[in-house]
Amino acid sequence: MPEPQLAAWRDRIDAALEHALPGPDASPRPLHRAMRHAVLLGGKRMRPLLVHASGSLCGAGPEALDAAGVAIELVHAYSLVHDDLPAMDDDALRRGQPTVHVAYDEATAILAGDALQSLAFEVLAGAPLDHGTRVELLRTLASAAGAGGMCGGQALDLAATGDGGSLDIAALEHLHALKTGALIRAAVRMGALCGRADHDALAALDRYAAALGLAFQVRDDLLDVEGDSQVLGKTAGKDAEQDKATFPALIGMEASRARLAELAVEMEKALAPFGDRALALRRLGEMAIRRDR
Amino acid sequence: MPEPQLAAWRDRIDAALEHALPGPDASPRPLHRAMRHAVLLGGKRMRPLLVHASGSLCGAGPEALDAAGVAIELVHAYSLVHDDLPAMDDDALRRGQPTVHVAYDEATAILAGDALQSLAFEVLAGAPLDHGTRVELLRTLASAAGAGGMCGGQALDLAATGDGGSLDIAALEHLHALKTGALIRAAVRMGALCGRADHDALAALDRYAAALGLAFQVRDDLLDVEGDSQVLGKTAGKDAEQDKATFPALIGMEASRARLAELAVEMEKALAPFGDRALALRRLGEMAIRRDR
Numbered sequence: 001m002p003e004p005q006l007a008a009w010r011d012r013i014d015a016a017l018e019h020a021l022p023g024p025d026a027s028p029r030p031l032h033r034a035m036r037h038a039v040l041l042g043g044k045r046m047r048p049l050l051v052h053a054s055g056s057l058c059g060a061g062p063e064a065l066d067a068a069g070v071a072i073e074l075v076h077a078y079s080l081v082h083d084d085l086p087a088m089d090d091d092a093l094r095r096g097q098p099t100v101h102v103a104y105d106e107a108t109a110i111l112a113g114d115a116l117q118s119l120a121f122e123v124l125a126g127a128p129l130d131h132g133t134r135v136e137l138l139r140t141l142a143s144a145a146g147a148g149g150m151c152g153g154q155a156l157d158l159a160a161t162g163d164g165g166s167l168d169i170a171a172l173e174h175l176h177a178l179k180t181g182a183l184i185r186a187a188v189r190m191g192a193l194c195g196r197a198d199h200d201a202l203a204a205l206d207r208y209a210a211a212l213g214l215a216f217q218v219r220d221d222l223l224d225v226e227g228d229s230q231v232l233g234k235t236a237g238k239d240a241e242q243d244k245a246t247f248p249a250l251i252g253m254e255a256s257r258a259r260l261a262e263l264a265v266e267m268e269k270a271l272a273p274f275g276d277r278a279l280a281l282r283r284l285g286e287m288a289i290r291r292d293r
Numbered sequence: 294m295p296e297p298q299l300a301a302w303r304d305r306i307d308a309a310l311e312h313a314l315p316g317p318d319a320s321p322r323p324l325h326r327a328m329r330h331a332v333l334l335g336g337k338r339m340r341p342l343l344v345h346a347s348g349s350l351c352g353a354g355p356e357a358l359d360a361a362g363v364a365i366e367l368v369h370a371y372s373l374v375h376d377d378l379p380a381m382d383d384d385a386l387r388r389g390q391p392t393v394h395v396a397y398d399e400a401t402a403i404l405a406g407d408a409l410q411s412l413a414f415e416v417l418a419g420a421p422l423d424h425g426t427r428v429e430l431l432r433t434l435a436s437a438a439g440a441g442g443m444c445g446g447q448a449l450d451l452a453a454t455g456d457g458g459s460l461d462i463a464a465l466e467h468l469h470a471l472k473t474g475a476l477i478r479a480a481v482r483m484g485a486l487c488g489r490a491d492h493d494a495l496a497a498l499d500r501y502a503a504a505l506g507l508a509f510q511v512r513d514d515l516l517d518v519e520g521d522s523q524v525l526g527k528t529a530g531k532d533a534e535q536d537k538a539t540f541p542a543l544i545g546m547e548a549s550r551a552r553l554a555e556l557a558v559e560m561e562k563a564l565a566p567f568g569d570r571a572l573a574l575r576r577l578g579e580m581a582i583r584r585d586r
Contacts, residue, residue, distance in 0.1 A: 146411030
């Protein structure tokens with residue numbers, strides 16, 4: 001995949017995020033600044049890049065993909081703000097910056113997360129698409145974000161934290177299918193919906209996205225063991241410290257790396273029918289597997 | 294207004310909320326039970342009743358109004374869960390029951406609130422209405438819930454807490470126009486949108502809703518001074534203790550009661566053109582002004 005295409009999409013996404021967020025000087029300033037802190041200070045933009053890659057494969061227009069990408073990135077950003085709170089993962093560092101509750105305060109962090117979630121749906125409701133597609137995008141995102149998706153996965157993760165030994169590998173994969181998988185699958189699906197993909201294309205892309213979501217998490221767990229806090233931009237070694245269920249803890253480093261390789265094969269199988277049109281999705285899959293942060 | 298009509302709507306709403314929420318025994322159980330705790334253990338159902346009253350005035354069907362009412366009540370319920378958190382208002386009692394973070398824990402309360410917000414938009418995306426109306430409802434609710442509405446008002450409230458003397462009456466009314474007013478106006482508007490109300494009807498109903506929202510808050514402030522914790526189901530006297538800006542603190546009890554009476558007149562003026570069709574909205578206005586909890 002030509003890197004310039006991903007870089008161009010990333011620029012579009014950053015500009016669209018900046019445009020969607022309230023200005024830093026409008027009242028109430030602490031809330032608006034906390035929202036901007038949560039979204040604009042870095043991030044890989046993995047989910048909106050998946051929206052663009054999947055959508056452009058399906059022939060969607062870039063403005064619609066910007067809106068869908070912004071919405072899903074806002075949901076992702078809000079979830080990080082809340083996950084970092086003292087009552088949750090209690091993290092002080094994210095993307096090499098103080099987390100929102102450290103830079104502001106806990107109450108503002110809770111509210112900023114809440115407002116980012118609302119903004120995601122507001123942006124999507126105003127996307128330049130026909131009403132039927134907008135409703136389908138809204139339903140996809142809301143369902144992936146809620147108790148049957150991301151929030152449910154985070155609840156399972158909380159229950160397993162400090163009790164890492166109680167999950168088996170199937171339960172751990174289920175946890176991550178909800179916690180990170182649901183939103184990654186939603187990203188790929190939303191892009192495809194913007195391009196009015198047919199049933200077969202949606203199903204193949206969903207197989208790719210499910211494998212990618214899991215690969216992303218396996219790599220995350222490996223990085224927490226062997227990564228460098230400096231490069232990661234967050235504290236390494238926290239999983240073991242908190243006795244979290246992780247792939248390395250459950251099946252070891254070697255088997256975790258082997259699982260990653262399997263998932264790479266699953267992604268390629270799912271994308272094969274699309275040929276060269278899937279180059280961007282392939283490149284994003286590779287990045288998820290090889291990333292060092 | 295015949296009370297039986299309001300009671301019948303309340304029964305519909307409670308049944309629709311129960312139906313929309315995840316079951317208490319499905320995994321992850323603590324999350325689902327916390328969500329149900331937040332929504333099903335009482336509450337006046339003011340906002341969904343406004344949806345039904347406004348919608349039936351405009352000729353909307355009851356199933357669509359159930360969906361819109363559920364969505365707005367879920368947003369209201371999530372906001373209470375987060376507002377009660379230790380980092381926010383730190384309340385242990387709500388509707389005569391332990392608050393969610395007391396009955397469960399803080400992390401579960403944060404997640405339950407987040408998941409309730411997602412569920413609100415999911416329910417609305419699936420409402421039995423044409424796509425265009427659904428998009429308009431989604432946009433209305435998202436915009437009322439976010440930084441330009443409820444979350445923004447809560448942020449202004451946090452900034453003023455412990456510094457009650459710094460707001461003037463205009464700033465206090467602006468704070469409440471966002472914090473409680475935005476969602477109440479959204480409720481009335483969403484009902485009217487379900488019935489495809491015309492521009493003039495929407496404008497008149499919005500004048501009613503803006504007055505009602507403010508009246509609701511003035512009454513809330515009065516109750517905090519003169520109310521009974523037992524009847525209120527929450528701790529009375531907290532505003533003064535936290536040095537919050539309130540109507541009684543700023544203009545006194547007498548002037549606060551006079552402001553309530555003015556708002557009653559504003560409501561009646563806005564509803565006059567609808568004649569007897571507005572009986573339910575009138576009754577809800579009276580209840581907001583006379584309630585003792």
